[in-house]
Amino acid sequence: MWNHFNIQNGATLFGWSVALERFMDTIILADWLSTRLDRTAAEPMYRQVLELMQQAILTSQLAPGTKLPSSRTLAIDLGIARNTVLHVYDQLTAEGYVVSTTGSGTYVADTAPRDGAARQAKVEETKTPCMISRRGERLIAQAGVSPKQWGAFMPGVPDVAEFPARTWSRLQARLWKRASPDLLTYAPGSGYRPLRRALSDYLRVARSVKCQPDQIIITTGIHQSIDLTVRLLTDFGDRAWVEEPCYWGVRSVLQSSGLTLVPVPVDEEGLNPAARDMAEPPRIALVTPSHQYPLGMVMSLARRRALLEFARQHKVWIIEDDYDSEFRYGSRPLSSLQGLDDAGQVIYVGSLGKMLYPGLRMGYMVVPEHLVDTFRIGVAELYREGQLMQQAVLTEFILDGHLTSHVRRMRGLYGERRELLINAIRTRFGDALAVRGDEAGLHFVLELPPFADDRAVAADALAANVVTRPLVNYYMDRNNARPGLMLGYACVPNDEIAPNFAKLADVIERALLPAAEPQA
Amino acid sequence: MWNHFNIQNGATLFGWSVALERFMDTIILADWLSTRLDRTAAEPMYRQVLELMQQAILTSQLAPGTKLPSSRTLAIDLGIARNTVLHVYDQLTAEGYVVSTTGSGTYVADTAPRDGAARQAKVEETKTPCMISRRGERLIAQAGVSPKQWGAFMPGVPDVAEFPARTWSRLQARLWKRASPDLLTYAPGSGYRPLRRALSDYLRVARSVKCQPDQIIITTGIHQSIDLTVRLLTDFGDRAWVEEPCYWGVRSVLQSSGLTLVPVPVDEEGLNPAARDMAEPPRIALVTPSHQYPLGMVMSLARRRALLEFARQHKVWIIEDDYDSEFRYGSRPLSSLQGLDDAGQVIYVGSLGKMLYPGLRMGYMVVPEHLVDTFRIGVAELYREGQLMQQAVLTEFILDGHLTSHVRRMRGLYGERRELLINAIRTRFGDALAVRGDEAGLHFVLELPPFADDRAVAADALAANVVTRPLVNYYMDRNNARPGLMLGYACVPNDEIAPNFAKLADVIERALLPAAEPQA
Structure with a gap:
């Protein structure tokens, strides 16, 4: 079925090519190439000539059946080594752009799909004709992955700076x-x-x-x-x-x-x-x-x-x-x-x-x-x-024994950081905001009042260079979600916890305070 | 809904436990444990006592509502440190096996699903009650992955022994x-x-x-x-x-x-x-x-x-x-x-x-x-x-520049190996067996006559310690497959190609020759 697009091979070309064959004037091809070659470019001449000729064939500027000049002639006209042209012709032959028949010369092959005219008309109309799938769209729409993978208070990551890299x-x-x-x-x-x-x-x-x-x-x-x-x-x-x-x-x-x-x-x-x-x-x-x-x-x-x-x-x-x-x-x-x-x-x-x-x-x-x-x-x-x-x-x-001792050391360190972050929260907010799930892991949840929009808070925090994840992202039914922020403390050096939380607290405070009436 | 399986917490336990409570005789629990503890084992006493008590509770040998002896009493009866028993009780409490009410003691919690009797009857009847899925079954049934991932003539693997590991x-x-x-x-x-x-x-x-x-x-x-x-x-x-x-x-x-x-x-x-x-x-x-x-x-x-x-x-x-x-x-x-x-x-x-x-x-x-x-x-x-x-x-x-030079070197080496393998094939079989796809890659296909069973040949070869893949495995419609063997030459040192092919050739020859009539 693909056959109606069939490449003309050496055997069939000759009979068929009689009708189509056009002997391209050597000077015209050489001129066309000459104006386009960049003799100062880093790209080798071989590659430039090859790509230009491929382009000319694909766009039908060199039409199917066109007889190419001999390699010797083209080399002289372009002022390049004959070997370069020979290599180009070999590669064009190998890739099926041209066919060579012994004694008769080298011809541009007919590789264009048959409804080429229709193709030209249609190619403009659709720039992205293929669409991603429904499951792909859903995946992207609900993607929870963060644009930042490191920094205070990225949840779920350990402190890799403490990893015994030298031992490893x-x-x-x-x-x-x-x-x-x-x-x-x-x-x-x-x-x-x-x-x-x-x-x-x-x-x-x-x-x-x-x-x-x-x-x-x-x-x-x-x-x-x-x-x-x-x-x-x-x-x-x-x-x-x-x-x-x-x-x-x-x-x-x-x-x-x-x-x-x-x-x-x-x-x-x-x-x-x-x-x-x-x-x-x-x-x-x-x-x-x-x-x-x-x-x-x-x-x-x-x-x-x-x-x-x-x-x-x-x-x-x-x-x-x-x-x-x-x-x-x-x-x-x-x-x-x-x-x-x-x-x-x-x-x-x-x-x-x-x-x-x-x-x-x-x-x-x-x-x-x-x-x-x-x-x-x-x-x-x-x-x-x-x-x-x-x-x-x-x-x-x-x-x-390195794993055991590393985990033991990290448990102590992360415990300290958890305390530091809880203290920072208590100092700023007292008991107004509850902390959940704080006995284990690398993060806890800082609950926000029911009216809060945790996604907005997280977005504002990110703008202030503080990473958190809104709790709502973890719910399938976002209407039933309680607002909160996932705060990872494990990856934050002790002395950076309070200053980073201060930045976050400012964002939270702004979000929770009723907007002040603008002064007239 | 899960509530009918609800754990009895401290508050509700007391009223409810009046009916069920059985004061287990201290001596009996201590005896039961003593006969099962291995005082010479490497496993710490804490862990042994904990696991035995968990087991006893899960199997209802210690029934819900049973009051446990005090940690002091149990420690004396077992002849172990009181701290060990305290740790065990803490862990049992944390895991929900027991509940403690201040002043009243420690009781075995009721954690068994309500239809416990039915469970006992059914647990024997199905050893693997869950089945893998249809897509899982199909995946496993058609799996092409080989039990051996290295050796002559494993297709598709480069010679990792030549990898510049020191540079890397x-x-x-x-x-x-x-x-x-x-x-x-x-x-x-x-x-x-x-x-x-x-x-x-x-x-x-x-x-x-x-x-x-x-x-x-x-x-x-x-x-x-x-x-x-x-x-x-x-x-x-x-x-x-x-x-x-x-x-x-x-x-x-x-x-x-x-x-x-x-x-x-x-x-x-x-x-x-x-x-x-x-x-x-x-x-x-x-x-x-x-x-x-x-x-x-x-x-x-x-x-x-x-x-x-x-x-x-x-x-x-x-x-x-x-x-x-x-x-x-x-x-x-x-x-x-x-x-x-x-x-x-x-x-x-x-x-x-x-x-x-x-x-x-x-x-x-x-x-x-x-x-x-x-x-x-x-x-x-x-x-x-x-x-x-x-x-x-x-x-x-x-x-x-290491990648380029490594690939260049490997191209030369694999080209040699390809030649060696083709020579070995030609020497043994002349042109009787065709080689396909031999100008590129890390493998080629050695075609077998249409009547050959390439899976049987590959299995026999594996028994002779030569890895090949039967071509039929690559076809969806196995009835239309032409028989052949995928031979990877890239990973085989030059001097091992001929001897390994000799082993394979024996297998092929045996498979292709009509079975000799057994002598009476």
């Missing part, structure tokens, strides 16, 4: 000295085995996760872990429970994989589904039991058991995002939901970026034993993973 | 010395700007790609580039043209994003759609014009123009995967399809892993100007990218 670099250099091919090629499905062993040890002891090294799959982080899970365990149109509010990134990943999201409210004990939610069980439910993101509450044991039982009865998969469990400033972190699961329905996902540095892009998931092969094949098939060198560096970092 | 490591160490927070946090949508500038310079000159640095988006490779594109530019159920045969990974990515695949045959000039294909234009078409993957032909200029014109008329997006364009052993690589596109409909994608090392996981895409913002937001929202340090190392590597 030393381990890295040592490993690169004996970089084996195995570590430079693609990863086998699940990642570097010694790292999986180290992580399973850590998760068993610290998080009461029931797992063997085989159950660990290394990913590039929460986004990929969730993406992989929904692509393996759910179908298009399936319902997914998400916490209301929840992390915006998760919503985008789920929706772009075709899931229908059902926002389920959270209260002080965590996920609290209504009767109508439970009447229509979802295919999958995503929860953050250790530290609800973004509000910070812990899911109670009763709710955990109820959720597991509901999931077991209705065959619901559960993704447990063990968000920020490493950074608790009061009690020990609670055990994982996964540790309570007898039915093999919980997929446990965690991130390493918050403990190390976010740019690392590394996370892990723990999958039930009966799904290990499925996930190993799935991760390799969908993402073709690599980064084994980086995984090997991290393994050394963990086994040498 | 030196640049890396230099950059880590001044690791700025900006490079350790998340990436702004499109990646490290100096790298995008270097890549756009390279693509303009080497590949005739029309682009500014802004149009470059850094990704983790072809898989992510294609995934991002289809999530932004197509909707569920849209039709996608893929070449028949094509790279299996692309098919998996497209299908798991909900596209309906239409395999379009290729001939010697590349994509060759039939009338029925053109009657139903797709939303998107994926092509490998520089070096068809896996067969290796180059798309002719006429076909390129025809495809672009068809796409313009029917508003079809085109993904140009410029596969292996860097490794050509004969003529210069052809210009890109993107360079011919006036309508802004071509998304150009490329990989860096083949030029450097696959484990790097880095690629790039060039998007039309009118889509730059869409793709920048989309990539950050869906994948939350990072790896800026690695991108900075690569930038230095490019700007210092």
